[in-house]
Amino acid sequence: MRRFPPLSLPVRALLFQHLGAMEKAGMPAERAHALLDLGPTLRGRVEAFRDLCGRGVDVPGAGSRSGLFTLFETRLLRAAFAAGTAQTTYERLARSLAGAAAQQRALRSRLMLPGAVLAIALFVQPLPQLFSGALKPTLYLAKALLPLVLLATAGMLVMRTSAWFASGExxxxxxxxxxxxxxxxxxxxxxxxxxxxxxxxxxxxxxxxxxxxxxxxxxxxxxxxxxxxxxxxxxxxxxxxxxxxxxxxxxxxxxxxxxxxxxxxxxxxxxxxxxxxxxxxxxxxxxxxxxxxxxxxxxxxxxxxxxxxxxxxxxxxxxxxxxxxxxxxxxxxxxxxx
Structure with a gap:
């Protein structure tokens, strides 16, 4: 089965908010799924989800196979559908993901200051060598930018690994x-x-x-x-x-x-x-x-x-x-x- 990268936290929160609201309103599943819109970049996944549900696949299975649900969310929803508590579980997931998305935004905002200080320090520290002629301009840029590139690469790897681990795959x-x-x-x-x-x-x-x-x-x-x-x-x-x-x-x-x-x-x-x-x-x-x-x-x-x-x-x-x-x-x- 094809593996999809997990949706971002805000999108997943929006997804379960929609499903929970439709379940609470008592709307038929076909109509609720038809109204689901996660943007143009995810239209293919949403259409695959609708198609699988239309062919008789249960909602947790369709969400997993179309890439809308992570493995943990699929397991949790299977338990919820077995218990008849889909609405409660949708709302629980929506609250949890919305809170995690807010924490993620706050963390990124708080990391901007130490990141900016580090970037300034990397560019300022070799300036005396540049002015004295000990460093050529190209070497100066390489010395200043290389740590930033390495840190950015490491950060992306950590984020991807964290997203994969959190998905339960x-x-x-x-x-x-x-x-x-x-x-x-x-x-x-x-x-x-x-x-x-x-x-x-x-x-x-x-x-x-x-x-x-x-x-x-x-x-x-x-x-x-x-x-x-x-x-x-x-x-x-x-x-x-x-x-x-x-x-x-x-x-x-x-x-x-x-x-x-x-x-x-x-x-x-x-x-x-x-x-x-x-x-x-x-x-x-x-x-x-x-x-x-x-x-x-x-x-x-x-x-x-x-x-x-x-x-x-x-x-x-x-x-x-x-x-x-x-x-x-x-x-x-x-x-x-x-």
């Missing part, structure tokens, strides 16, 4: 990246919490729709994009099938942070409100994750700005030391000759 090295991501000090915990939140929220939606726990567990586990976390959660179903309560199965998980989750599941089982307790836990985790992401978006530009400032200080001190050494040598050479 399989590929060479994905398992290694997932393992490394989970091992990172702060980012790894956030990634693990997000995957766990996705599972808990999907399970809550499925249980609220009337599915049994045996039916809901494998569908909810399938919505988790990190295969290491998914493998850990797969242990829940055999434990529950053997007669253990879900809280005991959760307590036996090895990778997932289960302290608060176990308490909520146990309370839900005791009170007969498991779905409501799971949804409450998922909502609390969504708020906490959003706060963590906002803080990371605030501190990342500051960190980069500090790194640029340290680099500039190092260049200035290095240039001063080099000038002092040159002066000392120029004084010592005539004395030695004499």
């Amino acid at each position: 399989p590929g060479v090295g994905r398992a290694t990246l997932e393992r490394l991501l989970l091992a990172l000090p702060i980012v790894g915990k956030v990634h693990l919490r997000r995957n766990t939140r996705d599972f808990v929220e999907s399970l809550a939606l499925l249980l609220q729709a009337g599915l049994s726990l045996f039916e809901a567990l494998p569908v909810a586990v399938a919505t988790v994009d990190n295969q290491l976390v998914r493998r850990d959660l797969h242990a829940l179903l055999p434990a529950v099938q053997s007669g253990a309560p879900l809280s005991s199965a959760v307590a036996a998980l090895r990778l997932v942070d289960k302290a608060q989750l176990h308490a909520m599941v146990h309370l839900g089982e005791e009170s007969g409100t498991l779905a409501a307790m799971l949804q409450r836990h998922a909502d609390a985790e969504s708020v906490a994750l959003a706060q963590i992401q906002r803080e990371m978006m605030t501190w990342l530009p500051r960190l980069l700005y500090s790194m640029v400032a340290l680099w500039m200080a190092f260049q200035i001190l290095g240039g001063t030391k080099l000038a002092q050494d040159s002066a000392a040598i120029s004084v010592a050479v005539p004395q030695w000759r004499g």
